[in-house]
Amino acid sequence: xxxxSLVAIEALDGxxxxxxxAAIDSLSAFGGGRLELLAGIHNCRGLRLRSGVELHxxxxxxxxxxxxxxxxxHTTVSVIAEKSDRGMIVARDARRISLTGTGRIEAGCESFxxxxxxxxxxxxxxxxxxxxxxxxxxxxxEISSIHICRSPMWTLHFVNCTDVSVRNVTIDNDRRLPNTxxxxxxxxxxxxxxxxxxxxxxxxxxLKTSAGPDGRAIGRCENILVRRCAVESLSCALxxxxxxxxxxxxxxxxxxxxxxxxxxxxxxSRDGGRISNVRFSKISVECRETPDGFWGSGEALTxxxxxxxxxxxxxxxxxxxxxxxxxxxxxxxxxxxAATSGIRNVSLARIALDQQPGQLGTGRTYDLRPxxxxxxxxADGGGRANxxxxxxxxxxxxxxxxxxxxxxxxxxxxxxxxMNEVRITRPAPxxxxxxxxxxxxxxxxxxxxxxxxN
Numbered sequence: 283x284x285x286x287s288l289v290a291i292e293a294l295d296g297x298x299x300x301x302x303x304a305a306i307d308s309l310s311a312f313g314g315g316r317l318e319l320l321a322g323i324h325n326c327r328g329l330r331l332r333s334g335v336e337l338h339x340x341x342x343x344x345x346x347x348x349x350x351x352x353x354x355x356h357t358t359v360s361v362i363a364e365k366s367d368r369g370m371i372v373a374r375d376a377r378r379i380s381l382t383g384t385g386r387i388e389a390g391c392e393s394f395x396x397x398x399x400x401x402x403x404x405x406x407x408x409x410x411x412x413x414x415x416x417x418x419x420x421x422x423x424e425i426s427s428i429h430i431c432r433s434p435m436w437t438l439h440f441v442n443c444t445d446v447s448v449r450n451v452t453i454d455n456d457r458r459l460p461n462t463x464x465x466x467x468x469x470x471x472x473x474x475x476x477x478x479x480x481x482x483x484x485x486x487x488x489l490k491t492s493a494g495p496d497g498r499a500i501g502r503c504e505n506i507l508v509r510r511c512a513v514e515s516l517s518c519a520l521x522x523x524x525x526x527x528x529x530x531x532x533x534x535x536x537x538x539x540x541x542x543x544x545x546x547x548x549x550x551s552r553d554g555g556r557i558s559n560v561r562f563s564k565i566s567v568e569c570r571e572t573p574d575g576f577w578g579s580g581e582a583l584t585x586x587x588x589x590x591x592x593x594x595x596x597x598x599x600x601x602x603x604x605x606x607x608x609x610x611x612x613x614x615x616x617x618x619x620a621a622t623s624g625i626r627n628v629s630l631a632r633i634a635l636d637q638q639p640g641q642l643g644t645g646r647t648y649d650l651r652p653x654x655x656x657x658x659x660x661a662d663g664g665g666r667a668n669x670x671x672x673x674x675x676x677x678x679x680x681x682x683x684x685x686x687x688x689x690x691x692x693x694x695x696x697x698x699x700x701m702n703e704v705r706i707t708r709p710a711p712x713x714x715x716x717x718x719x720x721x722x723x724x725x726x727x728x729x730x731x732x733x734x735x736n
Contacts, residue, residue, distance in 0.1 A: 287312065289309060289317050298326050299326045306329065306330070307332060310333050313334060316335075319337070319338070319339050320343060321341065321385075325346050325348065326345060326347055327354065328369065329357065330373060334378050336380040338382045339384070344388055347387070349434075351410045351411065351412055354370060358372075360441075360494065363436055363439070368413070369439070373417045373418070373420050376420045380423070381428055382426050383428060388431055389433045390434065394434035395408070399575065402573050402576075404458050404460050404576070407434075411434040423447070424449075427449070428451055430451070430454070431453075436466050438464070439463075440470050441469065443471075444471050446470055453479070453480045457483045459483050463517075464478075464484075464515075465478070468500070469490075470489075471505055473506050473507070474509075476509045479511070485518050486511075486517075489503050489506060489530055491528035499555060502528040504529070508533075508534070509534070512540075513540050513543065516576050518577070519547070520538060520547050522548070524553075540609075543567070545569065545613075546581070552587075552589075553590060553591070554595065554597050556600065558601050560603070561602075562603070563603070563605050564606045571641065571642040571643070573642065579612070579640070579642070579645045579647075582635055583604055583617070585602065587623055598624055598626060602625075603628075604631070612639065612645045617696055618650070618694045625695065625697070631700075633705065635690075635706050637690050637707065639709065639713045639716075646683075648682050648692060651680035651681075684717060686717045689719055690706035690708060693723045694724040697725075
């Protein structure tokens with residue numbers, strides 16, 4: 283951003299909110315500029331960025347938001363996520379805004395943990411948690427070089443924004459706190475995410491299209507490029523979905539490195555929007571099994587379509603290319619259409635993976651969560667809304683056994699799939715519970731008479 287003015291604020295003891303917000307407002311009113319937080323600790327409640335303003339954290343500067351949900355009553359946002367309608371740094375209908383610098387935001391997640399559920403491997407989060415950054419309906423947005431740690435909920439959330447760039451950002455969240463997504467592009471058009479480092483318990487980079495207060499899609503997500511990022515995730519490292527009320531199209535993930543992760547690459551259609559023209563290219567993966575409280579377990583690639591709400595059928599997934607993927611997985615590749623909208627025109631090319639058994643055995647089931655059951659778990663059934671629900675048999679609803687055991691690749695209900703140079707190395711002899719068939723394909727004949735497998 284070409285600042286027309288520069289204002290520098292020193293760190294002082296106590297609450298710095300009013301000083302910082304007044305400087306933001308003044309800069310914007312006079313055409314914009316840079317507000318620089320100097321080295322030291324800046325304690326603040328909610329801040330609202332205005333058009334033309336760059337909030338810059340200088341070397342040694344620490345922005346430490348107040349660790350109390352009530353502190354953000356004046357920085358509410360329109361899109362509710364996990365019951366949260368508040369952000370620590372927000373903007374709405376702003377143009378030419380940025381958050382830059384080599385300083386750090388310490389978001390205080392430890393104040394939003396109320397328990398430890400060792401049975402599923404996660405902390406129990408507080409009912410209400412603020413997101414760190416939420417920008418809504420903004421244009422020309424930049425976040426660069428900043429370090430954000432210990433987010434209590436989603437870290438960077440862009441809603442209905444255009445011309446977004448996120449570069450050289452480090453996000454380091456607690457690896458056991460759910461819903462701490464790294465970067466969320468929600469119905470954004472024209473965005474680039476590059477050279478970022480993300481470690482989190484939830485999705486690393488996630489594209490979605492949420493519903494607004496009226497229940498309708500807030501927009502579409504299109505023309506997105508994610509490249510040269512290093513991600514560690516205990517949900518899905520590079521992901522589209524699950525909220526897919528509007529269409530998602532023209533997306534490229536390339537030259538990324540995924541390590542110490544649960545799922546590497548994923549597309550999840552649930553809410554009516556069509557997902558099309560997506561390419562994953564030149565990606566290294568390391569996928570490990572996790573306890574069943576985390577969605578999925580050890581899959582290098584997971585693509586599925588599920589009708590989450592019967593009155594709103596899921597949209598189709600079409601024109602998917604996955605190429606030049608290397609690495610290790612403890613689960614399988616799964617591509618499953620469990621809804622009539624289906625999955626069409628898939629290409630897998632030049633994939634070389636080592637499939638090895640994990641220590642937990644959770645990779646031996648495929649996962650169709652979130653399901654309808656997760657929207658409102660029964661009080662006596664055990665579970666957490668939009669995460670997991672146990673049925674009367676004690677099993678997590680949505681976890682299904684592979685027919686004949688876990689293969690290397692499982693495809694069900696897909697129309698048109700091509701595999702070229704797909705090599706999955708498996709142990710010999712195969713572990714118990716593994717399928718002797720490497721690639722299992724299931725589909726239904728056009729007359730609907732029954733399923734066949736090869």
